[in-house]
Structure formats: C-alpha cells, structure tokens
Amino acid sequence: MQAEQLDFYTRLAHALALQFGRGCEVVVHDLEAADPGHSIVAIENGHVTGRKVGDGPSHVVLEALHADGAPLADRLAYLTKTSDGKILKSSTVFIRDCEGRAVGIFALNFDITMLRAVQSTIAGIVGTEPSAPRDPEPIVRSVADLLDDLIEQSVELVGTPVALMTKDEKVRAIRYLNDTGAFLITKSGPKVCKYFGISKYTLYSYLDEAKNSPADTDASATS
Template sequence: MDAAQTDFYARLAHAIAVQFGSNCEVVVHDLETNDPERSIVAIENGHVTGRSVGDGPSHIVLDAVKAGKVHKLSDRLAYLTKTTDGRILRSSTVFIRDADNVPVGILGINYDITVLAAAADTLNGMTGTGPNDDPTGDPEPIVRSVADLLDDLIEQSVALVGKPAALMSKDERVRAIRYLNDAGAFLITKSGPKVCKYFGISKYTLYSYLDEAKGDQD
C-alpha cells in the first residue's frame, strides 16, 4: 500500500477502536510489503491478540499473499476466532483494493466477546432444553508470531492426515506437505528446516515431496 492508503486506514482503525472501546482490536496488513512476516503496518488495541506493528502474518494474510493478484478474494464478516490464550473474538476481514481491484491490504476487526460468550453459555444452560451443536464450528486461531503460525499449520496438516508424523506413509507425508504448501507455510522464513525436522525427512526429500504434490495438482 502507498503512504496515503496506510495513513487513511491507520486513522480509520483508530476511529473504529475509539468508537467500540478497548475490547476492539483493529489491524491493518500491507499485502505489498517485501517482508510478509511483518505485514502489520497499523494496529489499535493490540493487547487483544498480543500483536503490534511489525508483527504478522495471520492465516488470512498468508492465503492472500500466496494467492497473489487474485480478484476473487472475498471479505469475511462476523466469524469467530480464538487467541492463543483462549479468548473468543468476533472478527471481520475486509480486503483493501487498488484501482485495478487487486487486494493490496487487509483491514481486520477483532472484538473480544469472551465475557459475553460465557454469559450466553450460562443463560443457555439455565434456559435451554438440551445441548446443541455450535453451527459456527471451531473458532479460527489468531497467532502472535510466525513461529506460532507455522506450528499451527503443521498441527493442521497432521490432523488432516489423522496420524502422527512418525507413523505416516510416504503418500501421507506428501499429503501433509501439500497442505502446508497450499496454506502458504513455505512463505515463512526457515520453515523448510522445521518441517523437515518435524516429519523426519531431509531437505532433498522435502523438495521431492513438494514436486510430487505440485505434480498431483497439475
């Protein structure tokens, strides 16, 4: 994003945060930065997720960076997320676009509803007729650092396969590596060595698995 855009969205973030109070975090990500690991260029009430300017990225930022100049990325409004310390947030993600409709940034709003959710659970327990499935599913995690983000992506890849890395066959490891590649994990600096160590494979084998995964997609 250019300086004018950054200034405007930083002021907008401040206005939204002042309007809704200290439980409302508003964050601006620059998708055009040369360092996607430090995508946050403005943030208000960063104590909500424990982040500050220079931190990043989130899952959505990685998805957007990996997608590149894709016009079809859609805004997401009023979905649930979760911080590393277990607080529940109601989040919205709005893509900032240039004159050609290409996403160049993200405006994110994360409102801490932990106390409200606990009160709602209490009321439901007192007035409800029985347990109900949560139609929204599990909240998406919001991580504080790229290291936490990579750990979370690795855990998701293992959950996708359904067994520990030590028990995976070659095809299952390829499937896990494909998931990591699709999720943008390898955009994170020094992700390769950590993935190799976790899955017990060499750097050469990782490249071979990546080639095989990409070949399957083709």
C-alpha cells in the same frame, strides 16, 4: 500499500477503536510489505491478541500472499481464538488498489468472551453468519507460532502420527502446508524437514509431487 491508503486506514482504525472501546482490536496488514513476516503496519488495542506493529501475518494474510492472483473474498463475522483463550468476533476486509488487486487487509477483532457467557440474551450482538466455521480459529502472536499451528493442522488433516506416516501421507501433509502458504515463512523448510524427518531434497520432491496431485477436498482454510 500507497501512503494515502495507509494514512486513511490508520485513522479509520483509530476511530473505530475509540468508538467501540478497548475490547475492539483493529489491524491493518500490508500485503506488499518487503518482509511478509512483518505485515502489521497499524494496530489499535493490540492487547486483545498481544500483537503490535511489525508483528507477523495471520492465516488469512498468508492465504492472500499465496493466492497468486486468485479471487479473494472478504470474511465477515466469524470466530477466532487467542492463545490465552479469548473468543473474538472477527471480520477481514481486503484493501484493493485501482485495479482491484488486494494490497492490504483491514481486520476487526472484537473480544466477546464475556458476552458469550450470556449469549442467550444478546445473541443478536455476538451471532455469526450461518456459513462461518463453528470452531474458533486461532490467532497467533508470531510467525514461528503460525508455522507450528499449520504443521499441527497438516498432521490432523492426515490423521496419522508423523512417526507412522507413509510417503503418500507425508506428501498430503506437505501439500496442505504449501496450499496454506506455510513455505512463505522464512526458514520454514528446515523446520518442516526436521518435523517430518525428511531431507531438503525429499521436501522438494514431495512439493513437486504435491503440486501435481489433486488437492484435498477436506482441507480447511484458517485465519
């Protein structure tokens, strides 16, 4: 991100946090950061998710880093969930350069945990878009937690315990991890190899096979 952009979105984040109070976390991610594992360059009310400047990416950030020029659409008014059980109403807006390329992310995470307790009377405030996922998406505190979450999702997608997986099922799980940007995380390869009980050579083989096979239609993106 350009210095001018960072300055503007940092000030905007501060203004929105003051406007909506301590329950509204505002985060700025730099998609051009030298280390993708430390994408947060500005954050207000970080106590909402327990994050701070210098912390790592969310699911949405990983997907953006892995997009390789593919169109990226803003995501508005969807649900997320923190590790300590807070339910948040979130919106993700891509910051673009003069050529339309995504260079950053501006995100709002509003804690609606208490509001949901009386949702019947304030449905207009906490309601989400009809197309948004019904189940809250996890927000993790660290890159390590994010990788663990993605690995668990890959196993859920396959529907078979790792110890009982066939080669094709492991390839399917590896394809999901690749498609969600898991291998952009530093030292993700050794951890994936250990989890699935395969060698580094086998992992590369499975990746090649996954890239040349059809993608799963039921694989869902997370934030």
